[in-house]
Amino acid sequence: MKPDHKSKLHIHLLFWILYYMLEVYLDFYWSRYQFPDFKWQLRLQNSLLLELGYLMVKIPLAYSLLYVYERVHLNKALKYLLSILIFILAVLAHRFFTHYVIYSHIYGITETLDGKQPSGFINGLVAFNSFMDLIFMVGLVFGVEITRQKNVLKEQISQLKSEKLDQELTMLKAQINPHFLFNTLNNIYGMALKKADETPDVILQLSKIMRYNIYEAAEKNISIEKDLENIKDFIQIQRIRHHHLNVRFQENIDNPSQEISPLILIQFVENAFKHGVSESLGDAFIIIDIELKNGILSYYIENSKEERPHQHSTKIGLRNIRRQLELLYPKHSLNVEDKTDRYIVQLKIDFHDTSSL
Structure with missing residues (x-):
């Protein structure tokens, strides 16, 4: 059985149990005035029996109308006509049960109007009472079912949104990985041309880094x-190539097991090396400070900057990372300062406000 069908069965079963208990209580309360000579035990027994009998009429009526409403493919006029016909048959069945079973066999008396004259099987006043009893029940059933369907629809929409976000994040990561690989291979290519021993x-x-990225x-x-650890591996690669570079990396993590979406933090480090470090800069530097304290991440990166940035540099990394932060950490704060001689990034993430992780 599908989860939706299981949930529907449980909701409808609970509804009928609660409805039956309500109707038994109302009939038991009403019988105090209609049959004052009956003992409460007898009145309760009668109420339990007659409401159980009424369910034999009400349950088929409710699900017949739901079937017409949800499954029968007819125009509105024919649907209304068929629903009215089903309802009339239910009213007749309700009257038959009331007149020939409840009063005759359960109460052992003749059904009367206001205690004065006998009531026939078809009578305007008593037929109206049957109609109101059934219409009240149908209204409740449709209210419960429509509310359930709306909740199911909300869950489906929420699931579709979540799947869409996951797909978007997957595409963003797919863009980031080749971007990172391209930059690193460029570095290795430059070292190979120089026949560097560190190649x-x-x-x-x-x-090692690509193994991390793939798995x-x-x-x-x-x-x-x-x-x-992946960031440190990346920095180690860059240090081998840029001997002159001054890199300061500081970390203060109070909870190493704190989960985070991968490949977010390293993008800022990669941009710092790509756009802020050059062989022409004798005093190039990168400062990286990361702190995690009480579920709040503070990330600071500052790097020296060329006066003439690379003409072919792209902003794909920064654009992607901004989008990922929007999707995963809506309450994050990201401040980027592009100064004349340096580039500063300050990121703050409060993991307490993150429901998606």
């Missing part, structure tokens, strides 16, 4: 400890 070490380090980064979340 094999850099390739080995790159292999670890495929997860929705990862521990911040593993994510920082």
Whole structure:
């Protein structure tokens, strides 16, 4: 049985139990005045029996109308006509049960109007009472079913939105990984042209990073400890190439197992190396400070900057990372300062306000 059908069965079963209890209570309360000579035990027994009998009329009526409403493919006029016909048959069945079973066999008396004259099987006043009893029940059933369907629709819409966000995040990561690989291979290419002795070490380090990108980064979340380890591997590659570079990396993490979406933090580091470090800068520097305290992440990156930035540099990394932050951490704060001689990024994430992780 599908989860939706299971949920529908449970809701409808609960509805009929509660409805039956309500009707028994109302009939039991009403019988105090209609049959004052009956003992309460007898009145309760009668109420339980007659309301159980009424359910034999009401349940088929309710689901027949629901079937017409949901499944029968007719124009509105024919649907209304068929619903009215079903309802008239239910009123007749209700009257038959009331007149020939309840009063004759359960109460052992003749049904009367106001206690004065006998009531026939078809009578305007008593037929109206049957109509009102059934219409009240139908209204409740349709109210419960429409509310249930709306809730199911909301859940489906929410699930579709979640799936759409997951697909978008997957595409963003797919854009980021080749972007990162392209930049690192450019570095290795430059070292290979110079026949640098460190080239094999850099390739080995790159292999470790790509293993992380392929396997670890495929997860929705990862521990911040593993994510920082990947950043350190990346910095190590860059240090081998840029001997003159002054890199300061400081971390203060009070909860290494705190989960974070992978490949977010490293993008800022990658941009710092790509756009802020050049062989022509003898005093190039990068400062990276990251702190996680009581569920709040503070991330600070500052790097030196060329006066003439690369003409072919793209902003795909920053655009993607902004979008990921919007999707995963709606209450984050990101401040980017593009100064003449340096570039500063300040990111703050409150993991307490994050429901998607």
